[in-house]
Amino acid sequence: MSRRETLRHNSKIILGDRLTVRQFLFSEAILFTTQIVIFCLVAVIMSGFLTQEGTLADFVNAKINKNFMMEFLVTLVLLITVLGVFSMVQRGAGKIWASDIQRIADEVTYEAPRIVYASGSSITGATLAVGFFLIKHPEAQVPNVGWWFGMAAFFAVVFFIMGAGLAYWLKRESHLIQEGTE
Secondary structure, three states, X not given: OOOEEEEEEOXXXXXXXXXXXXXXXXXXXXXXXXXXXXXXXXXXXXXOOOOOHHHHHHHHHHHOOOOHXXXXXXXXXXXXXXXXXXXXXXXXXXXXXXXXXXXXXXXXXXOHHHHHHHHHHHHHHHHHHHHHHHHHOHHHOOOOOHHHHHHHHHHHHHHHHHHHHHHHHHHOOOOEOOOOOO
């Protein structure tokens, strides 16, 4: 297989080189950071550019609540269940539809890291918005504003490691340069 080939990524054909691990991680970091910025900006705009504390609190409570982790885990379990259904259908479909079903199953599989990123970026962005609100409103008398930024950094690191690790594991053979090849 040549180094230059057609890669499938998120239902689009991308002509190009396979990625090195460094390029892959950089790409994943940009994708995740973009999602964090979007969620943070949504919180900022929804709260009247950090002027409406109640609206911001509602936004944050919708993102960070007691159901967050359960919803995240159930989503991942259901993704695995859907992949199992695809596998059963593929076995039953025989050779005629097997390659089409496999292609769809692969695309669904590649969405798993995006689910991790979406979950992590939503709580990271919301947490950052709270930190920015507290900087803008020192009268809020919150003793440790840095705690919010620390939590945002913690969420970002944890969810990035989970998402990028999963993406690497899923795409290492099809999207990355293999050691010893060139």
